[in-house]
Amino acid sequence: MRIISTRSHARLDYMYGILLINAPWIFQFNDGTIAEWLPVLMGVATIFLSLFTHYEGGLFRAISFKTHLLLDITGGLILMAAPWLFHFSHEVFLPHLALGVFPVVGSLITKTVPYNRRIAYSVW
Template sequence: MKSFISPTLYATFNYVIAIVLLTSPWLFGFGGHKIGAALLLPMILGWFQLIMAIFSNHQFGFIKQFPLQMHFFLDVFGGSFLFCSPWIYDYAHITFWPQVIMGGLLVIFGAFTKGSRFTTPPVHHHDGGLATLYQN
């Protein structure tokens, strides 16, 4: 598949999804329940997303020390986990749509941003290998 998300949109999305994840228990009305995973998982992933956005090597990263390829991978991994968490931790009877939507968005943005290894094959440079060693 072809990448269709610009790196600028991805960098902006990082901060937006971090704030939405951090506030999602109250934003979507499931913060009043005394359910640990439903309350804590979006908040933990929100803080994780915010820290990665601040340290990532993209346009809106402040410290620019975290490789963008690793950020893409962790977005896909964390989004997949968030997507499945209501059934893994058995709180789907309380809420599951916010986790499914936000987890799906993380997977889509991590996989389909230009430069992501999920959709862009790595470039291999052939330096001649063993054939050039034996020619000399």
Template sequence: MRVIPTRLHGLVDYLWGALLLAAPRALRLPPGSPEARAARAAGAGAIAYAALTDYELGLAPVLSMRQHLALDVAGGAALAASPWLLGFARRGGGPHLAFGLFAIAAGLLTTDRPAHGARRLVR
């Protein structure tokens, strides 16, 4: 059941990405640590592919909304698993798990057709 409109998803994408970029400082994670790098990489990646998505808030329609949502689910799974994959679960991987599960939910609950219809994707 896809109930989140793509315009709202776009707003959340940029906010979510910014929060992930700010998370290492806000959570006082050690600079350069795996947990800080994972958060920043996820945030930067989310903003980058949001800008390249064919939806209302995208800047260049390179990715379809379906591709974007697949990246949300895959990236969310990787972020949620990162505390165990990168060995920082015992130091506190809760925020990574929460952000990752949020991304998965957003990917599964957002409609895959933007209100403007499909634009011609850049080739």
């Protein structure tokens, strides 16, 4: 069941990117290791992906929205697995796991066609 509009997804993307960038300080794992820098880099990547996506929040619109959703899912899975892939699960894992679930679930419940395009398609 896809309940999130593409417009809402765009807004959530930017908020999520900012949350990822600030997560090491919010959740207090800012120790200069990959545990800290991975969410920061993924947050920056999320914002850049949003800027280049062809949806209401995109500025340059070079990437299709379906590709965006696939990259969201991939990034979320990487973030969820990172504590074990990069061997820092003994120090911190819950923020990465929780923050990784968000884009996976969000992508699975987001509509894939903007509202204005759905109207145009439904006429015929």
